[in-house]
Amino acid sequence: GKVLYNQQFVERSKLIDIEDRGYQFGDGIYEVIGVYDGAFFLLDEHLQRLKRSAKEIQLSLPYELTELKEKLVELVSLNVLTDGVVYLQITRGEAERWHHFPHESVTPILIAYTKIEETLDEASKNGASAVLTEDIRWLRCDIKTLNLLPNVIAKQKAVENNAVEAILHRGDVITEASASNVFMVKDGKVFTHPANNYILNGITRQKVLELCDKLQITVQEEAFTIHDLLAADELFITATKLDIVPIIQVDNQPIGSEIPGETTKKIIQAFHSSLQALRIS
Numbered sequence: 598g599k600v601l602y603n604q605q606f607v608e609r610s611k612l613i614d615i616e617d618r619g620y621q622f623g624d625g626i627y628e629v630i631g632v633y634d635g636a637f638f639l640l641d642e643h644l645q646r647l648k649r650s651a652k653e654i655q656l657s658l659p660y661e662l663t664e665l666k667e668k669l670v671e672l673v674s675l676n677v678l679t680d681g682v683v684y685l686q687i688t689r690g691e692a693e694r695w696h697h698f699p700h701e702s703v704t705p706i707l708i709a710y711t712k713i714e715e716t717l718d719e720a721s722k723n724g725a726s727a728v729l730t731e732d733i734r735w736l737r738c739d740i741k742t743l744n745l746l747p748n749v750i751a752k753q754k755a756v757e758n759n760a761v762e763a764i765l766h767r768g769d770v771i772t773e774a775s776a777s778n779v780f781m782v783k784d785g786k787v788f789t790h791p792a793n794n795y796i797l798n799g800i801t802r803q804k805v806l807e808l809c810d811k812l813q814i815t816v817q818e819e820a821f822t823i824h825d826l827l828a829a830d831e832l833f834i835t836a837t838k839l840d841i842v843p844i845i846q847v848d849n850q851p852i853g854s855e856i857p858g859e860t861t862k863k864i865i866q867a868f869h870s871s872l873q874a875l876r877i878s
């Protein structure tokens with residue numbers, strides 16, 4: 598398929614220079630945006646987060662969000678993507694390798710491409726397992742940067758243990774997972790880590806909070822511990838295109854009754870209705 602390279606649609610080839618700062622330093626930001634039945638889900642929210650990430654690393658967006666939005670819609674239609682994601686990244690550009698920011702004449706490099714990705718229907722319906730691992734990331738996890746090595750290592754541990762995710766903890770406190778946010782249900786209340794520097798404020802997370810509000814489910818954005826998590830009635834994770842996946846086992850220990858719980862199922866149903874609304878609009 599075609600790749601959006603700055604403002605042009607080009608063929609996928611050797612586009613990236615060996616001295617691209619994303620390649621050498623992870624000096625850049627990204628977004629993964631879900632596409633369902635050919636339509637973007639929560640595109641504006643993703644672009645707003647992109648803008649915030651750019652600001653936090655002092656990177657100027659190479660062009661306006663409204664123009665970028667049009668280009669992304671065009672990319673999806675050019676590649677005839679029905680179900681999948683758009684991966685978008687912006688690096689600080691190509692420059693001789695020095696740690697400090699390059700001269701202002703060096704412009705950021707934006708790329709975006711489409712990727713076919715199916716939703717995890719089986720896991721979403723029956724639940725899946727997760728493992729626990731120490732959160733060894735830096736202290737600005739709220740920025741969606743390209744530096745994902747700790748996440749990569751955590752996810753590898755999950756895969757080696759036939760689990761869908763690695764749930765991260767900083768000491769005793771559960772933060773999030775390697776590529777998703779974590780929610781726990783206890784006595785009918787939903788708990789999730791507050792959106793501060795220790796987690797990425799997921800777009801799916803924010804949607805779930807909005808749905809809980811509509812469903813009149815009490816939410817407490819409060820940190821909880823490993824002990825709380827293992828004693829939870831229900832547990833689930835959220836992320837783009839993964840949507841909502843119930844977690845029924847952690848480190849081989851059952852969570853609640855080891856089946857997707859009632860509160861989780863209610864939220865999943867409401868989430869599916871939002872996706873359905875997207876198909877109609």
Ligand code: PLP
Pocket residue numbers: 629748773774775776777778797798799800801802835836837
């Ligand atoms: N937390 C981390 C570390 C992530 O990489 C992601 C992205 O997949 C999420 C949470 C979920 O964010 P979103 O719902 O915006 O995809």
